[in-house]
Amino acid sequence: MFADFFTLRWSKSANSCLLNDVSHTPGIRQAQKQQSRRALLDAGLLLLEHQNLSSLGVREVTRTAGMSPAGFYRHFRDLDDLGVALVEESLASLHGMITAILAGEGDADQLIDRTVDVVARHVREHRAHVRFLCRERHGGVQPVRAAITAELDAFIVEVAAALGTQEQSAAWSVADLRMLSGLYVEHLVSTAAAFLEAAEEAPGAEQRIAATARAQLRLISLGRLHWPTVG
Amino acid sequence: MFADFFTLRWSKSANSCLLNDVSHTPGIRQAQKQQSRRALLDAGLLLLEHQNLSSLGVREVTRTAGMSPAGFYRHFRDLDDLGVALVEESLASLHGMITAILAGEGDADQLIDRTVDVVARHVREHRAHVRFLCRERHGGVQPVRAAITAELDAFIVEVAAALGTQEQSAAWSVADLRMLSGLYVEHLVSTAAAFLEAAEEAPGAEQRIAATARAQLRLISLGRLHWPTVG
DNA sequence: CACTTGGGATGACAAGTGTTCGCTGACTTC
DNA sequence: GAAGTCAGCGAACACTTGTCATCCCAAGTG
Known part of the structure; x- marks a missing residue:
């Protein structure tokens, strides 16, 4: 996710947006800014281990990030804004996990075993991200909730497409595929929460x-x- | 739930607990206290529609309940304490729903249709309670989270016992029954959240x-x- | 009836909050 | 090199917050 953003800003701007085109400035300054941004995101992730996004404070975040309160506004408009950034980050890592699952070969039981293993490892290695997603999926901040729901729906569509290529459900209707996919994704999320x-x-x-x-x-x-x- | 608590305090104390035995005092005073308590709970439930428990404030709750800040402490030690009270209330109503589902007769498809209808109606009629449970199930307040998990686990055991009496799964092992029950309960919760x-x-x-x-x-x-x- | 009980209100306390202003100084560009 | 950009800082604003000591008076008691 961070890499995506970084290279997005670095690539010679093929798009017509000139507003944020700063690709001509060499690295040091941008890198420092990204480092601060990362510190804010990490501080948020850390604090959200024992809190909810809606109770997070700007001063709290900047304090644990080692920064002055005003510095926050150089990176995010709101705390909601930071929340949405965390959603993108968290779901990017989760997306990697899902493609890892879907790419697998083998019979049904092997696939199931591998799926559960992958989920367990993902939770172990991205604990803060997973916790954030579970916690804010039904949390009190509407924009964040909407962002998570939207991306999760996209996953459902993606998984449904992958299921359509499997022989077990080749003849299924699109609606049924999506129904099954929804069941799988929901099960995945609840298993991650249980882990x-x-x-x-x-x-x-x-x-x-x-x-x-x-x-x-x-x-x-x-x-x-x-x-x-x-x- | 409120009725249970009320009659609990009202019934002639067959237990040996003398500490809180105030059953000899006639109604008016207790009723007023319970009314205030209810106002606090309702205020909390109302505010939690757009917030999380961890961001709730004592003053906020008492203000919308039409009470002075100090009055809060006559009823609850903490906001966490209020949260746990809301958990008990919410899960009591949900428990009624589950027994309503399990008590049903008919073939599998009829039972499924009725189950979904009951869930839909429950969400419609107890929106605030259901929202609270979904929101705080993985929320940032540990005691509340633990209370919800514990009560939900009790539901799983209960549902498992009921499934054991059905002919479809009469020969199942206890572990398998609990596995199936967990799947059902998880599906129920996620369906309620979707509604x-x-x-x-x-x-x-x-x-x-x-x-x-x-x-x-x-x-x-x-x-x-x-x-x-x-x- | 006087007397106790206890839920609620008032007011105060220190400590915390979001947000904005102007400033500085390292980095970038010309 | 000089000029300019801009991330981060310190200070200040006007609040809001949790919690408590204190008083008040309706409800309950004998």
Whole structure:
């Protein structure tokens, strides 16, 4: 995500937008700015571990980022703005995870095992991002909520398209594919949330969550196999 | 929920707890206190429509409840305390809904249709409660989060027990029953959340959500029918 | 009836908040 | 090199906040 943004600003501007075209300035200054921006985002992510976005304060964020309060406004209009930036970041990493899952080969059970493993690892490696998404998906800040919902819907469409190429559901209607995809994505999110909570209490809980998630995915697979196609 | 609490305090104390035994005092005073308490809870519920619990303020709540700030502390130690009270209230109403679902007769498809209808109606009639639960389930206030998780886990056990009595899954192991039950409860919660958002935008969205939820439940039912029992 | 109880209001306290202003100084450009 | 840009700072604004000591008076008690 950060890389995308960076190269976006760096690429010779093929678009006609001149307003923010600063691609002619060499690196140092921009890099410093991006570093500060990153510090703000990380500070937000850190504070959101025990808080909600709607209770976050500008001064709080800048303080933990080691910056003066006024500096915040050089990067974000609002705290909502920072929130939306965090959504983009978090969902970019999650998108990588989903493509990793969908690209896999093997029979159904292998695919299920690998899926759960990938989710568990993603939660372990991107704990703050996952927590942010789960916490603000139904949170009190409307723009952030809308952004998460929109991107998650895009995932559903993407997963539905991928499911359409699988032999198990080749003859399915588009609506049914999207229905199944929605079930999968929802299950994925709730499994990630379970992993999140699990790691904060019992150490063996992660195994239990994984086993349950695998069984649930197998049950859904069985349902898929016997789903009446309209053909 | 309120009625339970009320009658709890009113019933002649068969328990041995003398600490809070005020059952000998006649009604007016207690009723006034309960009325104030209710006003605080309702104010909280109202404010939480556009906020998160962690960003709620004592003054804010008392102001919209028409009360002085100090009055709050006559009823709750904290805002977290108020949050936990709201959890109990919200999950009591949800518990009624679940028993209403489980008590039903009829074949699988009828049961699915009725389930989705009951959920839709519950969301319509207890919007604030449902919103609160969805919002704070993964929210930033640990005690509230824990309370919701605990009560939801109790629901899962209850639903699992009910599923064990159904002929479709009579031979299932306890672990499998709980796995299936978890899938159902998770699906129920996410469907309720979807209804919640749906009502705030497109008017026809509710029908679409309901249709998708029914299809997903049917698919899970198919999976159930073909689940390998250890027999 | 006098007397106790306790829910609620008032007012005050220090500590925190979002946001804006003008300034500085390192980086960039010409 | 001189000129200019602009991220970050310090200070100040006018609030809002949680919490408490204190008083008040309706409800309950004997």
